Amino acid sequence: MLPSRFWTRVFLRYFVVFVLVWILLVLYPNPGKLVTSVKRILNPHTDPAAVASLAQSMDYDDPALIEKEVLRLIPYSYDWETHGMPWYCPSVPEVLRKGKGDCKARALVLASVLDAKGIPNRIVWSIQHVWVDYPGKEGTNLEKDPIYQKDSETGEKSWSLPRIRPQDILSEVWSGFVRAMPGMRMFLLVGGVAALAGLRAIRTRKGEVSSKSRLTAALLALFLGVFGAHRFYAGHIKTAIAMLTLFIVGAATVWIVVGIPFILAVSAWALFDLIDAIGGVAKDKQGRLIRNW
Numbered sequence: 195m196l197p198s199r200f201w202t203r204v205f206l207r208y209f210v211v212f213v214l215v216w217i218l219l220v221l222y223p224n225p226g227k228l229v230t231s232v233k234r235i236l237n238p239h240t241d242p243a244a245v246a247s248l249a250q251s252m253d254y255d256d257p258a259l260i261e262k263e264v265l266r267l268i269p270y271s272y273d274w275e276t277h278g279m280p281w282y283c284p285s286v287p288e289v290l291r292k293g294k295g296d297c298k299a300r301a302l303v304l305a306s307v308l309d310a311k312g313i314p315n316r317i318v319w320s321i322q323h324v325w326v327d328y329p330g331k332e333g334t335n336l337e338k339d340p341i342y343q344k345d346s347e348t349g350e351k352s353w354s355l356p357r358i359r360p361q362d363i364l365s366e367v368w369s370g371f372v373r374a375m376p377g378m379r380m381f382l383l384v385g386g387v388a389a390l391a392g393l394r395a396i397r398t399r400k401g402e403v404s405s406k407s408r409l410t411a412a413l414l415a416l417f418l419g420v421f422g423a424h425r426f427y428a429g430h431i432k433t434a435i436a437m438l439t440l441f442i443v444g445a446a447t448v449w450i451v452v453g454i455p456f457i458l459a460v461s462a463w464a465l466f467d468l469i470d471a472i473g474g475v476a477k478d479k480q481g482r483l484i485r486n487w
Contacts, residue, residue, distance in 0.1 A: 419464025429479030
């Protein structure tokens with residue numbers, strides 16, 4: 195059996211990996227669901243066969259009336275409430291089976307019905323909303339700044355660079371993630387991360403003192419932590435680049451909600467580093483404690 199000292203070294207060395215794995219498993223107990231969602235979001239498919247009976251029950255071809263009926267039949271519900279995870283792209287049969295869903299679920303059903311009736315349409319995605327565009331469509335305040343579109347007839351896809359504003363990111367995180375998250379899952383997320391951080395602080399040994407400033411490290415972690423600035427300062431270049439990469443990937447994909455776990459992960463990482471810096475247990479590249487203010 196390997197000695198406890200070995201496992202302590204492994205835990206301290208790969209602390210961030212432990213945190214990221216914990217966050218992932220709390221958010222997605224079945225990580226395969228996240229993989230499936232990403233595949234579907236990159237290539238969304240309508241399913242006219244799945245809605246054939248629904249389309250036949252609508253004895254009219256006005257797309258506006260069809261949209262109104264679909265929205266009535268599929269009440270809005272966050273993915274936390276419907277699927278037990280922060281973000282999930284369901285198939286059309288899954289939406290019909292659940293009987294509820296968020297904007298992307300409703301859009302897939304609507305597009306499928308329009309396809310079944312031979313009505314041209316496009317699925318359109320923006321940072322905050324997913325909708326279906328069709329002839330005579332009257333837009334709403336949410337239906338603007340499209341990032342991704344797919345034509346139902348030709349299958350042609352088009353992408354445009356997202357215009358991401360900080361308030362949009364915060365709004366998505368708060369409404370779709372924090373506010374809708376079940377209390378027990380929030381407890382597991384925060385409690386588990388806090389327990390890991392506490393164990394790390396306990397296992398960190400005292401040693402040689404670095405010439406780096408604890409105040410500088412703490413301020414960098416506080417204001418520029420998600421960019422890895424404090425780790426660049428301490429000489430941990432590889433992990434600093436990892437933090438910066440996580441943030442960039444998260445910011446670039448937050449419009450499809452995939453980026454939210456990345457943003458949360460790098461924010462949690464920066465928070466732990468801030469606690470370490472303030473507590474004087476952060477270390478520089480040579481493993482010396484940054485204790486002097």
